[in-house]
Amino acid sequence: MKQLRRENIRFWQGNEACAEAAVIAGCKFFAGYPITPASEIAEHLAERLPQVGGVAIQMEDELASIGAAVGASWAGFKAMTATSGPGFDLMQETIGWAFMTETPCVIVDVQRLGPSTGQATKCGQGDVMQSRWGTHGDYSSIVLSPNSVQEMFELTIKAFNLAERYRTPIILLADEIVAHMREKIVIPIAKNMEVINRKKPEPYEKAFFGLQDIPPMPAVGEGFNVAVTGSTHDAYGIRFTADAQEHRQLVERLNNKIQSQAEKLADVETYKIDDCEIGIVSFGCTSRAIYEAVEKAEAKGLKIGYTRLRSIWPFPEKIVRQLTETAKKIIVPEMNLKQIFYEVQRVSNGRADVIPLNKIGGGELITPEELLEKIEESA
Amino acid sequence: MKKIEVRISGLGGQGVVAAGQILGRAAVYDGKNVVQTQSYGAEARGSAAKSEVIISNDKIGFPAVRKSDVLAAISQEALDKYLKDLKEEGVLIVDSTYVKKIPETRAKTYKIPATEEAERMFGAKIYANMLILGALTKTIGISVKATEKAIEDTLGKKVADINKEAFRKGRSLS
Known part of the structure; x- marks a missing residue:
């Protein structure tokens, strides 16, 4: 029993490691709807988040789950949802909204065997392209792919950090095998784990959607005058639903802030x-x-x-x-x-x-x- | 310890997954690398269930068991299905309450009347998996101390004692 004295060694399921990592990364809000093979993430966070002053909610469906998560993010909290292919389908509309409004959040898709309900308890890797092109329009996603329980842990923390750094949704593309298997994992010492938080605006700032590659993000209730819209908008959040230049500027920046970092993100x-x-x-x-x-x-x-x-x-x-x-x-x-x-x-x-x-x-x-x-x- | 691949199979509700989980956790407590996977049908009870545990001193790559070193079969169907994938020099553990027909095999065989014993000792079948766990850990060389700690950490303190008793009985029968 030589490992017992070393408190940082655990025998965890992939989904459990994901949930614990979310807590360490500073996640304070989880909304989800149960689905094999992702349900254990919700199960663990339902227990863990209230212990750290957070909230975990079971919503009525996946549309509501992603909606609640992006809402929590605008309230200033690090937020996450977790699902599998069929639920990931339903989330696509709001994932697009999150890209367009630059809402940091983490979306876990534990892949199972589709299309449709396919073989619900079995593993597949069929959502690779969906994680890149699932919602409509031009956007660039950052997608991470763990191959062990250790990486479910590490890449979940990384997903939160990237979401905060780039102010964008991050997709953790896991699969039934890594999510359900149990492995020995080593938890790094807390002070060695980097946790990144989003850039907040200075009191005088007004541009939350432009003027820089990654603009600062205020939270609702902090006193800033902020309009958040999925329609094309300028740096101040004002809608421009027909202006060609405004659209190019916004959407090209949204793509460029990810694509220009491609080498660094590899x-x-x-x-x-x-x-x-x-x-x-x-x-x-x-x-x-x-x-x-x-x-x-x-x-x-x-x-x-x-x-x-x-x-x-x-x-x-x-x-x-x-x-x-x-x-x-x-x-x-x-x-x-x-x-x-x-x-x-x-x-x-x-x-x-x-x-x-x-x-x-x-x-x-x-x-x-x-x-x-x-x-x-x-x- | 070289790499040991264990397959535990039975029906949903027999505690196959819990046994694999505790075995894996105990091996981690003994300082090993472990991967444990499981598969079961969509039904809560009655369909085929399987748990696989790979234990090694080295890093473990492929997480699924192909040929097992140890097979624990808790139903006749499980034995019939997986015996062919047990290595020739392997170890076979069966719950003799359910497994009546064992084909000729060179594997070292332990017949444990786990379900019968569980019913006799505790008046409940659900502890049968702990008797099987006892046989498994003894065969593989996982310590009693690590396994008892794993039972506690997996099932909770409330039910730990009775499960430990069943586990120790399993060890003594193998």
């Missing part, structure tokens, strides 16, 4: 990307198969490298391009019918032969054996 784990013949690009639960497959392939004398994406959007182009410049072939395993595949193909631009490896149904993971077989076929 969060990846890489292995031998400068010296490999076959590369792998992977993310989420699927990436748990690469370690064993690579070890076995190397034992057979093959030169393998990989890039594992902890951030999916903005797509970490530069680092993936590096792999396409080294490897002749790149395998993209996904529990969907090709979503990240096309991104890798686009970035590769014909340099490397990009090979899909797809599996859906029953929540069955792509196994290291299946990946190894694909590697050997490609060699």
